[in-house]
Amino acid sequence: MRARVVIATFPHVDGLLNAVRRARREMLRVYDVYAPFPVHGLDEAMGIRRTRLPKVTLIAGLTGLTFALCFQYYANVLDWPLNVGGKPDNTTLAFIPISFELTVLFGGLTTVAAFLLRTKLFPSKQPWLPAPGITDDTFAIVIRKPSAEETHQRTLALLTECGAATVTESEADL
Amino acid sequence: MDKLPEGVLETRWITGSPTLKQITDDISRPMEGRPGKLWYILFGIAVLGLLDLLGMATWLVANGIGVWGLNNSVGWAFDITNFVFWIGIGHAGTLISAILLLFRQKWRTSINRSAEAMTIFAVMCAGLFPLLHMGRPWDAFFIFPYVPNQHGPLWVNFRSPLVWDVFAISTYFTISLVFWYLGLIPDLATLRDRATTKIKKAVFGVLSMGWNGSHRTWSRYEIVSLILAGLATPLVLSVHSIVSMDFATSLLPGWHTTIFPPYFVAGAIYSGFGMVLTLLILTRSSMNLQRYITIKHLDSMAKVLLLTGSIVGFAYATEFFSAWYGGNIYERYHFVNRATGPYAFGFWLMMLCNVLAPQLFWWKKIRQHVGALFVISILVNIGMWFERFVIIVVSLHRAFLPASWGMFYPTVVDVGILVGSFGLFFTLFLLFIRFAPMIAIWEVKGVVTEQAHGTHVAVDTHVIPGSEAPTEAVNAAVNAAHEGERP
Numbered sequence: 001m002r003a004r005v006v007i008a009t010f011p012h013v014d015g016l017l018n019a020v021r022r023a024r025r026e027m028l029r030v031y032d033v034y035a036p037f038p039v040h041g042l043d044e045a046m047g048i049r050r051t052r053l054p055k056v057t058l059i060a061g062l063t064g065l066t067f068a069l070c071f072q073y074y075a076n077v078l079d080w081p082l083n084v085g086g087k088p089d090n091t092t093l094a095f096i097p098i099s100f101e102l103t104v105l106f107g108g109l110t111t112v113a114a115f116l117l118r119t120k121l122f123p124s125k126q127p128w129l130p131a132p133g134i135t136d137d138t139f140a141i142v143i144r145k146p147s148a149e150e151t152h153q154r155t156l157a158l159l160t161e162c163g164a165a166t167v168t169e170s171e172a173d174l
Numbered sequence: 175m176d177k178l179p180e181g182v183l184e185t186r187w188i189t190g191s192p193t194l195k196q197i198t199d200d201i202s203r204p205m206e207g208r209p210g211k212l213w214y215i216l217f218g219i220a221v222l223g224l225l226d227l228l229g230m231a232t233w234l235v236a237n238g239i240g241v242w243g244l245n246n247s248v249g250w251a252f253d254i255t256n257f258v259f260w261i262g263i264g265h266a267g268t269l270i271s272a273i274l275l276l277f278r279q280k281w282r283t284s285i286n287r288s289a290e291a292m293t294i295f296a297v298m299c300a301g302l303f304p305l306l307h308m309g310r311p312w313d314a315f316f317i318f319p320y321v322p323n324q325h326g327p328l329w330v331n332f333r334s335p336l337v338w339d340v341f342a343i344s345t346y347f348t349i350s351l352v353f354w355y356l357g358l359i360p361d362l363a364t365l366r367d368r369a370t371t372k373i374k375k376a377v378f379g380v381l382s383m384g385w386n387g388s389h390r391t392w393s394r395y396e397i398v399s400l401i402l403a404g405l406a407t408p409l410v411l412s413v414h415s416i417v418s419m420d421f422a423t424s425l426l427p428g429w430h431t432t433i434f435p436p437y438f439v440a441g442a443i444y445s446g447f448g449m450v451l452t453l454l455i456l457t458r459s460s461m462n463l464q465r466y467i468t469i470k471h472l473d474s475m476a477k478v479l480l481l482t483g484s485i486v487g488f489a490y491a492t493e494f495f496s497a498w499y500g501g502n503i504y505e506r507y508h509f510v511n512r513a514t515g516p517y518a519f520g521f522w523l524m525m526l527c528n529v530l531a532p533q534l535f536w537w538k539k540i541r542q543h544v545g546a547l548f549v550i551s552i553l554v555n556i557g558m559w560f561e562r563f564v565i566i567v568v569s570l571h572r573a574f575l576p577a578s579w580g581m582f583y584p585t586v587v588d589v590g591i592l593v594g595s596f597g598l599f600f601t602l603f604l605l606f607i608r609f610a611p612m613i614a615i616w617e618v619k620g621v622v623t624e625q626a627h628g629t630h631v632a633v634d635t636h637v638i639p640g641s642e643a644p645t646e647a648v649n650a651a652v653n654a655a656h657e658g659e660r661p
Contacts, residue, residue, distance in 0.1 A: 013623055036194060036364070037620040038392040051394045057401050075319065075329040084333055097338040097416055101345040104409045108349045108402055112356060115398045116383070119391045125384025127363065134387050135364040137194035 004145035005031060005172045006155055008164035009131045009138050013039055015163035016139040020045040022158055028151075029144040031172075034134040056114040057107045064106025068099040128172065138165075145169065187281050189465045191626055194619050198364060201613045204461040205365070209608055212460040217604045223597015230590035231306060239309045241587045247580030248570045252588040253307045254420075255562040256595060259445070260300035261343065261417055262438075262558060265410055266446020267293025268350060271357075272406035275399065280624075281474050283617040284466045288457065288607065289450050290354040295602040296449070297347045299595045304339075306591070335419040342416040346409060353402045356395075359385050361611040414442045421565065427508040428569030431496070437489035441558060444482035444528070448554030451475050455548045457607050466613050469542050476541040479554065483532025486561075490529065504574060516581065517568045520560045527557020 010016040016033065020042065023030050030046055033039070042048075072095040076082065081089045116122065131140040141159070146152045159167050192200065234241055244251055267289040274282040305311045317340045319330050330337045363385035366378035385391070415435035422434040451472065458467040497509040512521050531553045540546045572579045606612065 033389040034387045035389060035392065036198075036387055037360075037616040037623070038396050039389065040624075042389050043393050046389065048390065048393050051397050053394060053397055054401060057405075061405075071319075072332045076332055080328045082329075082331065084331060087333060091333050094333040097335075097412065097419075098332060098341045100408075100412055101338075101341040104405045104412075105345040105348060108352060108405050111398055111401050112352050115394055119388075119394060121359070121383040121385060121391070123383055124380040126379075127366075127382070127384040127386040129367070129386050133367075135360070135367045135385070136198050 002171055002173060005130075005170055006143045006145050006152075006159070006167065007130045007140055007170055008143075008159040008167045009133075009140045010163060011138065011165050012163070013139065016141060017041055017045055019141050019159055019162035019164065022162065023141070023143055023155070026151075026154065026158065028146065028155055031142045031144055034130055034140040034142070036135055036137060036139075039139070051118075053111055053114055053118070057111045060110030061103045061107030064102040064104070065099050067106070068102035069095060072098060130170070130172070131166070131168075142172065187284065187468065187470060188618065188622050188625065189468055192465070192622060194622075197618050197622060198368070198615055200463070200465065201611050201615050201618070202365060202368065204463075204607065205609060205611065210460055213604065213608065216456070216460070216600065220597050220600035220604055223594055224601045225597070226590055227594025227597050230587050230594055231302075234306055234587055234591070235309075235311065239307065241585060243583050243585045243588055245580055245582065247573075247578055248567055248582035250570060251567050251582045252563075252584055252592055253303045255559065255566050256592055257300050257303035257307075258417055258438075258562045258566075259559050260296045260303070260595065260599075262414065262442035262445045262562075263449045263555075264293040264296035264300065264346070264350070264446065265414060265439070265442035266450050267291070267296070268346075268406050268410040269443050269446065270450070271353065272403040272410065275403040276407060280621055281471055283621050284468075284471055284613055285450065285454060285475075286617070287354075287357065287614045288453060288603075288612045290350065290357065291606045291610075291612070292446075292450060292453060292603065293350050294347070294354060295599050295606075296446075297343065297350065298602070299599050301343065301347070302595060302598070335416060335423050338416045339420060342413045346413045349402070349406055349409060353399075353406060356398065356402070357614060358610065359383055360387065360395075360616045361614060363387070364615055365611065411439055414438045421569075426569050426573050427502070427504040428512070428565065428573075430505075431493065433489060433492055433496075437486070437493075440482050440485035440489065441528075441561060444479060444486055444532075445555055445558035447475055447478050447482065448551045448558065451479070451547055451551035452555070453603060455544055455551070457612060461607060461612070463613065466618060469544070472544065472547055473538075473541045476535045476547060476550075479532050479550075480535035483528060483535075483554070487529035487532075490525070508569060508572070511572055512564060512568050515568065515572065517564065517571070520564045520568070524557050524560040524564055527553040528561060531557065 008019065010019065013035075016035070016039065020030055020033060024045065024047065033042055033046065035042075069092075073090060076091070077089045087094075129135075130142050131138055134140050143155060143159075146155060156167055239253075242252065244253075270282050270289040271286040271293075274286070305314055308314060317330060317337065319332075330340075359382055362378050362382035366375060366382045369375040369378055415438065418434035418438035421429035422431060424430060454467050454475075455472070458464050494509055497505045500506075512518070531550050534540045534546070534550060540550075567582050571582060
């Protein structure tokens, strides 16, 4: 959906954090914040809900564990029992190292894949850069342009008050 | 570094307070200009080593592993020594990137990227040796449980530590690579946005996956990093434990000990930190990054070396004690033979480098002297290579029946491949510091911003009236007002 947005850039973290907090108190829609590094305190300020990615890890890890145990049982007990030094076919203890490794492998790879899917990152994707320098030394806040003119003016005033270096309007796919 | 008032704890890890732009410029500079003379000299030597490896490996594959000095008594020698050595080197990278992340050790930020790269290259070097030891590397896929056919036993033996090793090392390599690449993405985006040539723009454009520094992404990104660190931590401990089980589950005196897993893990971290020190001392001076890789970083690494070196020394003593206390004559003979037999020089070299050398780090002067650190870091690696040699060759050459005793003498190919593996390692590492950001730009920015504010919390002291953090109620209200909107 194309939408009009207000983009304000800040040279420092403090101004950015203040702008986000005040904008949210004013019930403005903070679409996103862009920063060259993860700014601590923004999660709370933006009211971002906790990600569900750890659940993905748990499920994938358990899948890996189950798969590894079942597969080793299948290969050593059902498909082709092999007498190695008179040990029992189902030597669960000896299956643990491989089961652990596959838990980690499944859990790790699936989490990263889920992260890339959720954040829609993929090789050679064309990035949307709201302002120059946001991967270098600039912080930017993108707010959906309020429909009421009065609110819009208040937004601009708020951003300038917080020390925005530039305030521009633009169109973006939100 | 500016003097801090007395009583204030020194928490700075980066010299001075560079601006964000300066950090980007400083760390990108080695990739954008021409490297110094030192880099070219080192690269030349490394490529010679790589050529040596290619030649020797070709010779080995063409003639079979008989060109090594292996025999019936000593069936594992340089090959497996080198394998364990290189895997061990890799462990420091994961320790720095994962375990120190979980412990929130800020000093890791300047060194984690290169340490992770080191891990990947070291594991590549390590993987080479079992592959070559097979003699027929084209059949290497036999070690994976592939679709059953008539090549031999239908499935691999899942009870064998050697098969555990296959899983451990391939998982370790994969997870390390993914972790490393994930960490690189924001920096690749930074490089993409400052690239001046078309080729660079295109390459970084593909690799950076459209990263634009969105905080909604950053927020998830940090959680994913933590999850991966949490997974990598037990993983790294498991990898060297499993490597040690290659030995510990056998009946050979000198191998058959329960102390092996923790002892190997401590040794691995010890040798890995030695290698990280060697590499960082070389890179900080050849790439002018003393501001980011400070004496304080080197000092911290020396402390880790002191700790793990002491654990290793303690493990040596424990081994000797159990050999004497256990009363097994074969075990007892093995340890006497270790210290007085034909390979005694290896044992004493290992004692000197692994037990005595790190004890010098009790002195702050030595921990902060770059020259001394460099020398000791190399001693550490010599010592750890000999530790594996002693464990493997000395145990094998005189086990049980004197009739089956023998000696191992390395051939030119043995030594050539060992030297060549260093060639491969350093070629990859030097290319890495030339073409990729060897310090995590975004992490350093975070640390510098934080150090400018004292702590995160201090940000709140600059709050403009009326802009206090929104309460739970406000958050809920705003979320409700925008319910159903994307994202």
